Amino acid sequence: xxxxxxxxxxxxxxxxxxxFAGGFWVGAGADVFLFGDSDVIDAGGFSSTFIGFTPKxxxxxxxxxxxxxGYKYFLANEGDGGAEWTQTAIHIAxxxxxxxxxxxxxxxxxxxxxxxxxxxxxxxxxxxxxxxVSADDSETGILFGAGYDWMMGDKFSINPEVTYxxxxxxxxxxxxxxxxxx
Numbered sequence: 071x072x073x074x075x076x077x078x079x080x081x082x083x084x085x086x087x088x089x090f091a092g093g094f095w096v097g098a099g100a101d102v103f104l105f106g107d108s109d110v111i112d113a114g115g116f117s118s119t120f121i122g123f124t125p126k127x128x129x130x131x132x133x134x135x136x137x138x139x140g141y142k143y144f145l146a147n148e149g150d151g152g153a154e155w156t157q158t159a160i161h162i163a164x165x166x167x168x169x170x171x172x173x174x175x176x177x178x179x180x181x182x183x184x185x186x187x188x189x190x191x192x193x194x195x196x197x198x199x200x201x202x203v204s205a206d207d208s209e210t211g212i213l214f215g216a217g218y219d220w221m222m223g224d225k226f227s228i229n230p231e232v233t234y235x236x237x238x239x240x241x242x243x244x245x246x247x248x249x250x251x252x
Contacts, residue, residue, distance in 0.1 A: 093129050093130035093131060093132075093136070093251075094127075094128075094129055094251070094252045095127070095128050095129070095130065095249045095250060095251045095252065096125075096126070096127055096128075096249070096250055096252075097125075097126040097127075097128070097229065097247050097248055097249035097250065098123065098124065098125050098126065098247055098248060099123070099124045099126065099140075099229070099231070099245040099246060099247025099248070100121075100122075100123060100124075100245065100246055100247070101120075101121070101122040101123065101124055101142055101144070101243055101244070101245045102119060102120070102121060102122075102243070102244045102245075103119070103120040103121075103122060103142075103144060103157075103241055103242070103243045103244075104118060104119055104241050104242045104243075104244075105118040105119070105120065105239075105241045115149040115150030115151075115153070116147045116148070116149040116153070116155050117147055118241075120144040120145070120147055120157055121144065121145050122142050122143055122144035122145060122157075123142075123143050124140045124141065124142045124143070124245060124247065125140060125141055126138055126139065126140035126247070126249075127139055127140075128165075128249070130165075130251075133167065134166060134167050134168060135164065135165065135166060135167075136164070136165040136167075136178075137162075137163070137164050137165070138161075138162075138163055138164075138165065139160070139161065139162045139163075140160070140161050141158070141159075141160050142158060142159040142160070142161070142243075143158050144156065144157045144158065144159075149192075151192060152192060152193055153190065153191070153192035154190070154191050154192070155188065155189070155190050156188065156189045156191075157186060157187070157188040157189075157239070158186070158187050158188075159184050159185060159186040159187070159235075160184075160185045161182055161183065161184045161185070161213055162182050162183050163180050163181060163182025163183070163213055164180070164181055164182055165178045165179070165180055165217075166178060166179045166180075166181070167179075167219075176218050176219040176220060176221070177216065177217075177218055177219075178216065178217050178218075178219060179214075179215070179216050180213065180214060180215045180216065180217060180231065180233055181212075181213065181214045182212075182213045182214075183210060183211070183212065183213060184210070184211050184212070184213040184235045184240075185208065185209075185210045186208065186209045186210075186211065186235070186237075186239040186240075187206065187207070187208045188206065188207060188208075188209075188239055189204065189205070189206040190204060190205045190206070191203070191204040192204075207239075209237045209238050209239040209240075210237065211235040211236040211237030211239065211240045212235070212236045212237075213233050213234070213235050213236075214233065214234060215231060215232050215233030215234055215243075216231070216232060216233075217229050217230060217231035217232075218230055218231075219249075224251075225250055225251045225252075226248065226249070226250055226251075227248065227249045227251075228246070228247075228248055229245075229246075229247045229248065229249055230244075230245070230246050230247075231243075231244075231245045231246075231247065232244050232245075233245075
């Protein structure tokens with residue numbers, strides 16, 4: 071919980087300081103996360119696919135370099151016996167677009183950190199009463215991938231991205247998002 075609160079404060083501070091600069095943007099995306107460690111998921115009867123939503127903020131430093139931060143919220147994943155798995159993540163990343171003079175200028179690469187928090191909860195009936203068993207954990211992994219900045223006007227773009235997160239809570243994230251530039 072402390073990691074999540076710290077990361078939210080960092081994202082808000084990043085947004086507040088970037089709001090006064092010329093390359094500031096805000097965005098959102100719809101995510102499909104394919105969990106990498108299927109043994110953990112299969113043991114509880116959970117789906118290895120999570121569906122989520124990501125609000126983001128960023129700053130484009132120049133044509134080649136940018137930074138961004140986002141908060142991924144995934145819908146609850148139902149498992150066997152009423153068990154529920156929820157997962158959130160905060161990422162801080164840099165963007166690099168090396169093809170600024172080429173025909174594929176909108177292609178960019180992403181690298182950064184992804185801090186994942188997951189929680190497990192299940193109600194168990196012992197015959198004389200019901201109790202709730204819960205557990206939570208956090209993991210930090212390295213995030214890397216690629217995206218495409220498809221401009222739909224001067225200030226608005228559509229951004230499909232595919233990223234991979236390393237670590238025990240890692241996997242592949244496929245996102246289709248949009249950005250508005252100020």
